[in-house]
Amino acid sequence: xxxxxxxxxxxxxxxxxxxxxxxxxxxxxxxxxxxxxxxxxxxxxxxxxxxxxxxxxxxxxxxxxxxxxxxxxxxxxxxxxxxxx
Amino acid sequence: xxxxxxxxxxxxxxxxxxxxxxxxxxxxxxxxxxxxxxxxxxxxxxxxxxxxxxxxxxxxxxxxxxxxxxxxxxxxxxxxxxxxxxxxxxxxxxxxxxxxxxxxxxxxxxxxxxxxxxxxxxxxxxxxxxxxxxxxxxxxxxx
Numbered sequence: 478x479x480x481x482x483x484x485x486x487x488x489x490x491x492x493x494x495x496x497x498x499x500x501x502x503x504x505x506x507x508x509x510x511x512x513x514x515x516x517x518x519x520x521x522x523x524x525x526x527x528x529x530x531x532x533x534x535x536x537x538x539x540x541x542x543x544x545x546x547x548x549x550x551x552x553x554x555x556x557x558x559x560x561x562x
Numbered sequence: 563x564x565x566x567x568x569x570x571x572x573x574x575x576x577x578x579x580x581x582x583x584x585x586x587x588x589x590x591x592x593x594x595x596x597x598x599x600x601x602x603x604x605x606x607x608x609x610x611x612x613x614x615x616x617x618x619x620x621x622x623x624x625x626x627x628x629x630x631x632x633x634x635x636x637x638x639x640x641x642x643x644x645x646x647x648x649x650x651x652x653x654x655x656x657x658x659x660x661x662x663x664x665x666x667x668x669x670x671x672x673x674x675x676x677x678x679x680x681x682x683x684x685x686x687x688x689x690x691x692x693x694x695x696x697x698x699x700x701x702x703x704x705x
Contacts, residue, residue, distance in 0.1 A: 488579035490572055498570050498607045499626075505615050510658075511628040511651065512614065516607055518650045519635060522643050523606045524577060524599060525584040531595070532585055543585070545594040548602075557639045560609050561602050 490517045530555055571604050610634045 492510075495517040499508050527548070534547040552558040577600045581591050591599075611626070613634035618626045628651055635643045 488576045488583070490576055494570070494572055495607060498604060499611050501570060502608065502611050502615065505611060505626055506624040508611075508626040509628065511654065512626045512631050514654050515628045515631040515647055515651055516610055516614075518647055519610060519631065519640070519643055520572070520603050520607050521580055522646065523640070524580045524603050527599060527602060528581045528584040528591075531599075532589065535589075541588060542590040542592055543581075543595045544592045545598055548595055548598050552602075558602075560638070561605060 488521075490520055492517055495520065527551060527558065530558075571600050574600065577603065610638065613637050 492513050496508075496513050499505055499513060499516065528543070531547040531551040532543055534550040535541070535543050538547075552561050574596070578591065578596055581596065581599060582589075585591075610631060611634075614626050614630040617630040617633045617637075618624070621630075632644055632647060635641065635647065
């Protein structure tokens with residue numbers, strides 16, 4: 478299933494918290510409500526994605542518990558996560 | 563309240579639930595992994611905001627809009643997010659429109675003198691500033 482499939486049952490990040498993050502950027506004057514919504518939704522997709530990518534490493538280690546090192550491995554290996562390094 | 567951006571985190575319960583829903587049944591997540599994912603999500607939002615803001619500035623706009631965020635996703639190499647985000651945005655717009663219409667009807671019933679003012683077509687109103695209708699609301703996003 479692709480990233481958008483879980484829209485109906487996935488948990489939702491509260492917009493107020495996402496708004497607080499947007500406000501933290503001194504260069505941002507104002508953001509529309511829609512922009513905050515899309516950012517929240519994107520963050521949810523991001524969490525899904527990075528979790529699945531990290532889990533690959535847990536599987537390699539024959540573990541059923543996702544650990545910090547699985548995340549570190551995923552971040553190092555995957556280009557899109559370079560901004561996290 | 564001057565918090566550093568990196569300290570602004572997203573609710574643990576929601577993050578945990580998203581992780582669990584993304585992974586097969588029976589898989590657990592260590593506290594450290596969950597915490598790291600949560601922090602990564604915050605950084606993602608900060609980075610996406612900054613990127614989106616560049617697009618707004620390029621368009622000589624002060625208000626960051628949904629389109630800017632979608633452009634940011636492409637820029638950040640998360641193109642595969644764009645379609646599901648567009649779909650989610652459509653649903654969100656319809657929901658907002660429904661809420662607005664419900665409110666207008668309530669206003670009309672409550673105050674008949676104001677009818678003329680509220681009757682304007684608001685096609686351009688979708689991309690509006692953050693309103694006071696969120697449950698745990700804070701002040702405007704203005705910096």
